[in-house]
Amino acid sequence: MTTDHEIRHAERRAHALAMGGERKLAARAAKGELNARERVARLFDADSFRETGLFATSNIDADQHVTPADGKVTGTGLITGRRAGVIAYDFTVKGASSGAVSNKKMGHLKDLTARSGMPLVYLAESTGVRMPDVMGGTGLGNADDRTRFLRRRTNPWVSAAFGYSFGSAAWHTVSSDFAVMRKGAIMAVSSPGLVGRATGQQVDGQELGGWKLHSEVTGFADAVADTDEEAIDLVRRFLSYLPSHNDEAPPIAPVPEGSADRGAQLHDIVPDERTKVYDVRKVIEVIADLGSVFPVKERYGKSLVTALCRINGQSVGVIANNPMFKGGAIDAAACAKATSFLVLCDSYNIPLVFLVDQPGFLIGVDGERSGIVGKVINWMNALSLATVPKVTVMMRKNYGQGYVNMGGAWTADATAAWWTAEVSFMDPRSAVGVVHGIDAAADPELYERRLAEMAKESTGYDVARVYGVQDVIDPADTREFILGALEDNALNRTGGVGEHHLSNWPTSY
Incomplete structure (x- = not known):
């Protein structure tokens, strides 16, 4: 016989797993984008994910019932048999904006993975901090960020940025040891809308912080992927070269036949x-x-x-x-x-x-x-x-x-x-011009003689x-x-x- 406790627990669990609701999830699927839980499932070996914080919600009473998991899916699982942690931003819940509870969840995963010696993966997509939660002196005065973005590289951090990645999604991405951006993603301090209102100019999102900018100009993106699936596969492959933590050597892989014969x-x-x-x-x-x-x-x-x-x-x-x-x-x-x-x-x-x-x-x-x-x-x-x-x-x-x-x-x-x-302080051809002020066209015979002098013992x-x-x-x-x-x-x-x-x-x- 099913008890009232079991029924209420199942209802709460179903509500949390429903994330931002069927309509938002369907819209993402129509665009070919995975939701946060699908990304986590792609990241980890089958049936290995152990979630923490499923029943968390916003600490603001008015948002309690509309913030399943407070917009962050967190926990641990196996990546090719090795345990790792994950922080996945759920964009269907208030744009994956960060509030006090979700920050607490993220802080716990950072501490857990560092202490336990396992990689931490950020699946980033967020509108940034949750307003009006942080507005006013009390909002900022309650913050304690002394070590929030401290990187000691005791355990690998890896990030994949998918869509809008503002605020902590951007901070975590550039703090990581490896970052991949999906094409179409935008990573910046603030959104194009906020930048436009602050500067009075219309700003294109890709120009502001698109994947091309960060892969070709800033260098923050270590790799680029066409799809969510490809981005997550790149994360998994990158981690295969690294140890789980800095106090062990990287894993040894089998050597494909023919590797030494070329x-x-x-x-x-x-x-x-x-x-x-x-x-x-x-x-x-x-x-x-x-x-x-x-x-x-x-x-x-x-x-x-x-x-x-x-x-x-x-x-x-x-x-x-x-x-x-x-x-x-x-x-x-x-x-x-x-x-x-x-x-x-x-x-x-x-x-x-x-x-x-x-x-x-x-x-x-x-x-x-x-x-x-x-x-x-x-x-x-x-x-x-x-x-x-x-x-x-x-x-x-x-x-x-x-x-x-x-x-x-x-x-x-x-x-x-x-x-x-050929080793020297300078290309001998340039050195002839610097030392003797001549070039091949002006006096070919003298140039060749001087070049031989500059190129000797190199x-x-x-x-x-x-x-x-x-x-x-x-x-x-x-x-x-x-x-x-x-x-x-x-x-x-x-x-x-x-x-x-x-x-x-x-x-x-």
Whole structure:
């Protein structure tokens, strides 16, 4: 016989699970958008979600019956067998606006995942703070945000931004170690409507904070997805490269057959001539285990590639110059991208591999206005602080301060040069003009003589002669060199765990 308690419990549960109601849920489905609970189901392994706070509602009496779960679906579940936490914003409940109770739920998940050592995933979509709850002196005076957005990187934070992502949805996204934006999403401090009323100008949402802006200009979006499903799948895949927390090594994956048999392809991919371009992403694909390359910030700072991959089953972070864009010259965006990636890898015990083919930093008025000087030294400082194993392979040209930032001058633990490497303070062709004030057209014979002087002792063998690199290798042997260097420099005494000097680095740039 069903008791009154059981009936009332079932009714309350059904009301909470109904979220913002059938009409709002149907409207989302018609647009091809998942609701918060469907996103959670996609994120976690089947039947593994354990919810916390299902019966929470707004603490404002008038909103008690119209705020199921107070607009946030929270709890834990399994992602490929490993436990993780989730905070999913339910846009059907008052636009997923944040109130006192939902903030309490989110704070609990942050604390729980940090203490327990599990990743935390934000499925973000929100209109921001809930007004009029916070209006007036009492609204703000009751706040206690001392550690609300504190990031110590003890456990991974990952975010996916789907639609409007204002207020805490934006804060959590840019605080995360990896952020994906679905196409059509808008992430900003405030909505286009509020910005328009404040400035008197009509503001386009995509121009204000769209996925293109954040993937190509600000760099806040590490990846872009076409659909909700793709965004969540990217989150799951990203986490597969990371440990559950910073006190363990990343998981080891099976090595696909044939992964180690492709080294000779590098002879065809990379031309010997320094002036001919190629796509370094093809080099990474050959060196890495088959199907394991996962780009990070692919649309931002394109002259530098940052990617997670696996080499012999081990998670590795790759930083590589790409001559396909700006000839591989390193601009301010690429500097910021490199620094962000160093922070990620060092915080979660992921060894780093540098693949070098760069003509130096991009110089000129635009570069200086973008603050490249500070970004170069930020990168250098982060590199010096990183304690995970670092391996450098100099492929072709390697000039100037970029030589240092890309793992030269003993900033890496192991270095090798391809037999095609050319290393110097400056491109010898430019140096002739700087030192002698001549060019090839004015006096070809003198130019060639001076060029030979400037280009002397700039091969990989010359660097090896003074032990600036430990070996000169056939490009086909690159994967084997990296594997050996990682074995020699593994953090065996600490179980693969580094010192995490970068874990308190600012969360955005």
